[in-house]
Structures are given as C-alpha cells and as structure tokens.
Amino acid sequence: MRILTNISKAELDQLANQPTAKAMIEKVKTEGIYIPEGDSQGAAEFIAMRNQQKQDASLQISDEGMEALKKMSEENEKKVKEGNSQEEQIKEQIEKLRKELAEIKAKQAGSEKAKKALASKANAISQQISTLSMQLIQVQKASGDSNTL
Known part of the structure; x- marks a missing residue:
C-alpha cells in the first residue's frame, strides 16, 4: 500500500x-x-x-508567552473593573443632578428675572444629565464589548 x-x-x-x-x-x-x-x-x-x-505541529507556548498572555488578561480585567467604577461614578453624578433639578423646580421665584434664572439653571442641569446619560451608554457599550473579548 x-x-x-x-x-x-x-x-x-x-x-x-x-x-x-x-x-x-x-x-x-x-x-x-x-x-x-x-x-x-x-x-x-x-x-x-x-x-x-x-x-x-501542536501549539507550544513558551514561559514568556504565557506571562504575556496572563498580563494581557489581567489588563483586560482591570479595564472592565475601571469601566464599572466609571459607570458607577457617572450614575452617582446623574443622581445628584436629578436631585438638584428637583430642588430647583420646587423653588418658587418671585420675579420674572428670578424665574428665568431658575429656568436657565434647570435647562443647564437637564443638558448635563443628558450628556452624562450619553457617556453612561458609551461606557456600558464599551464594557459590554470588552466583556466579550
């Protein structure tokens, strides 16, 4: 044969x-x-x-290669943890701004000028909340992408 x-x-x-x-x-x-x-x-x-x-023909990884692989894995885990802590910080900031917005809306202004100032401040806080919400979505998306690695 x-x-x-x-x-x-x-x-x-x-x-x-x-x-x-x-x-x-x-x-x-x-x-x-x-x-x-x-x-x-x-x-x-x-x-x-x-x-x-x-x-x-099988794959053999040297000791240096294994160390580099472990280091990369640890760095990825660290990034995920940092992403989670950043996510928590953004959530806390949003919550503070929402409380401040609720306080501003609860205030009664006597004059038109004071009402405009409160409305302007409320609008600025709403914009900050929107910006932070977008950042939160981006961080969550990035942490979701890194978790799939």
Missing part, C-alpha cells in the same frame, strides 16, 4: 478532479510511502511517525 503524505486539501481536490488519475498516480509513486501488505511493523512505524508529526 502506498500512502501519500504532506498534501493539502486543495492539492488533493485538484488531483482528484482530473479527468484521468495520471497526475495522482505519479505523485503517489514519487512522494508516497510504501508499506507492503501484511507488514504490521512498517504500519506501526508509519503511525508512530504520523503521531509524532501531529505532536510537533
């Missing part, structure tokens, strides 16, 4: 799709490994060689 080794899937497909098997036969004859029928020792040696090749 002849066994063809070191052939890519694309090359095998190209050889198998030929109208004649001439190219494949030539490749098997020139590059194939011959194991006579009934030669169990030869077959065992071939299998051992293939298993060794598969082991050699």
Whole structure:
C-alpha cells in the first residue's frame, strides 16, 4: 500500500478532479510511502511517525508567552473593573443632578428675572444629565464589548 503524505486539501481536490488519475498516480509513486501488505511493523512505524508529526505541529507556548498572555488578561480585567467604577461614578453624578433639578423646580421665584434664572439653571442641569446619560451608554457599550473579548 502506498500512502501519500504532506498534501493539502486543495492539492488533493485538484488531483482528484482530473479527468484521468495520471497526475495522482505519479505523485503517489514519487512522494508516497510504501508499506507492503501484511507488514504490521512498517504500519506501526508509519503511525508512530504520523503521531509524532501531529505532536510537533501542536501549539507550544513558551514561559514568556504565557506571562504575556496572563498580563494581557489581567489588563483586560482591570479595564472592565475601571469601566464599572466609571459607570458607577457617572450614575452617582446623574443622581445628584436629578436631585438638584428637583430642588430647583420646587423653588418658587418671585420675579420674572428670578424665574428665568431658575429656568436657565434647570435647562443647564437637564443638558448635563443628558450628556452624562450619553457617556453612561458609551461606557456600558464599551464594557459590554470588552466583556466579550
């Protein structure tokens, strides 16, 4: 029996799709490994060689590579934690501004000028709340993206 080794899937497909098997036969004859029928020792040696090749092809990470991988993982976890703390800070700021806005709306102004000033201040606080809400959404989206890494 002849066994063809070191052939890519694309090359095998190209050889198998030929109208004649001439190219494949030539490749098997020139590059194939011959194991006579009934030669169990030869077959065992071939299998051992293939298993060794598969082991050699496996991924091996050096100690330095593992340290770098761990460091990257720790940095990502730190970013997630920072993102959560930043998220909490923004939520606290929004809550403070909402309380301040409620206090301003509860105040009674005597003059038109005072009413305009309170309305202007309330509008500014509403804008700050909107801005912080947008930042919160961005932080949540970024932390959601980093969690999927």
